[in-house]
Amino acid sequence: MxxxxxxxxxxxxxxxxxxxxxxxxxxxxxxxxxxxxxxxxxxxxxxxxxxxxxxxxxxxxxxxxxxxxxxxxxxxxxxxxxxxxxxxxxxxxxxxxxxxxxxxxxxxxxxxxxxxxxxxxxxxxxxxxxxxxxxxxxxxxxxxxxxxxxxxxxxxxxxxxxxxxxxxxxxxxxxxxxxxxxxxxxxxxxxxxxxxxxxxxxxxxxxxxVAQNSSTSKNVDQALYYVPKPKKIELCLHLLRNTIKGRIIIFRRTKYGVDKLEKTLLKNGYKANSIHGDKSQSERQEALNSFKKKEFNILIATDVAARGIDISNLDAVINFDIPNVPETYVHRIGRTARAGNTGGAFSFCSADEKDYVVNIQKLIHLQLDVIEDHPYPLDPKAKPVVHKKQGSKHRKGRKSEGSKKKKKRWY
CATH class of the missing domain: 3.40.50.300 (P-loop containing nucleotide triphosphate hydrolases)
Structure with a gap:
């Protein structure tokens, strides 16, 4: 037609x-x-x-x-x-x-x-x-x-x-x-x-x-790396040096994470910029235009800032943080391999994100290729890190011995 x-x-x-x-x-x-x-x-x-x-x-x-x-x-x-x-x-x-x-x-x-x-x-x-x-x-x-x-x-x-x-x-x-x-x-x-x-x-x-809601493009090579959370930045640098080339979008869950990664990449000599909700409209637009003009090749973004943006000829998407909503994964990797081109999607999964991967695979009816040959593998027995709040060592309502001694009683 x-x-x-x-x-x-x-x-x-x-x-x-x-x-x-x-x-x-x-x-x-x-x-x-x-x-x-x-x-x-x-x-x-x-x-x-x-x-x-x-x-x-x-x-x-x-x-x-x-x-x-x-x-x-x-x-x-x-x-x-x-x-x-x-x-x-x-x-x-x-x-x-x-x-x-x-x-x-x-x-x-x-x-x-x-x-x-x-x-x-x-x-x-x-x-x-x-x-x-x-x-x-x-x-x-x-x-x-x-x-x-x-x-x-x-x-x-x-x-x-x-x-x-x-x-x-x-x-x-x-x-x-x-x-x-x-x-x-x-x-x-x-x-x-x-x-x-x-x-x-x-x-x-x-x-x-049009197509299944959950479909992902056949032209995207989807790779999954199990990696300890603190080693994600090292893995990202390792892949940028050796495997992933061209124009790339890296997705992170938080604005703080976006800023942190941008600083690290700039320090390591990469041309990178970022977009997220805390940046002014003109800054976000400028970053997008520069990326489209190929003035830098790595754009780091949160999901809301990047949704629906049309950037053609994107070579790869990196899911630095695995999204907790499986549909978001489909949106993210849908930015590469558009209009018949091929592309790559690289996802970094730490111990606390394993459930997210299970849900994504259910949605897209596809087992992601796990790449085990990399320098920062995750111990299969690794448990998610649970951050416990530091409570007081004294029972509630009881004064410590020290405070009792210091207090001058009025009686």
């Missing part, structure tokens, strides 16, 4: 061709006709399957007839809600590229950036708005955004949005839009809470599932 078969108009087809897309991906093939028919849709597909174009192209097509604004200025007719700033910026870049040969105007608003410039752009009028939930509601409260004309509402990465605690915001945004709008829900996985949300806000939705 080609994009022409999807009944898209010539300006959009031209922009798509210039982006270098020949044929639609499976998710685009299944979703675009349903959106053009004005159906509500719930789509389950992993990152890297072409989800953004699956909703962007039909939205542009449907708004094409209304692109020349009346005298009163453009109204927001399509709203895309995204959980993270990085993802919102990326969706906006895609919309702008696909809308090159139309007069449709798109913009993006997100927290962590100044309000005034965003208000100025909105005042001039836009057709399509991409927003993070918090900033969208802030601007609505200040009467800078009017949602009365929304024809299509898209909730992207819905599972992450709910994991981040945005459920009330999402429901509020949905209520602020007209009742007769079309709603599109995109999610990498469809856990119960996403189904629950879909039931309450979608009208007779069509389901599109």
């Amino acid at each position: 080609s994009f022409k078969d999807l009944q898209l108009n010539r300006p959009i087809l031209r922009a798509v061709a210039e982006k270098g897309y020949d044929n639609p991906t499976l998710v685009q093939e299944k979703t675009i006709p349903l959106i053009l028919e004005n159906k509500d849709v719930i789509v389950s597909a992993q990152t890297g399957t072409g989800k953004t174009a699956a909703f962007a192209l039909p939205i542009l097509q449907r708004l094409y007839d209304k692109q020349d604004a009346p005298k009163k200025g453009k109204k927001i007719r399509a709203l895309i809600v995204s959980p993270t700033r990085e993802l919102a910026i990326q969706i906006n870049e895609n919309f702008e590229a696909y809308a090159t040969y139309t007069n449709l105007k798109t913009t993006v608003v997100f927290g962590g950036a100044s309000l005034e410039p965003q208000k100025d752009i909105l005042k001039k009028g836009v057709d399509i708005l991409i927003a993070t939930p918090g900033r969208l509601l802030d601007l609505h409260k200040q009467d800078s955004i009017n949602l009365d004309y929304i024809e299509t509402l898209v909730l992207d990465e819905a599972d992450l949005m709910l994991d981040m605690g945005f459920i009330d915001d999402v429901r509020k945004i949905e209520r602020l839009c007209p009742n007769d709008k079309q709603t599109l829900l995109f999610s990498a996985t469809i856990p119960f809470k996403v189904q629950d949300l879909a039931k309450t806000i979608l009208k007779d939705p069509k389901r599109v599932e």
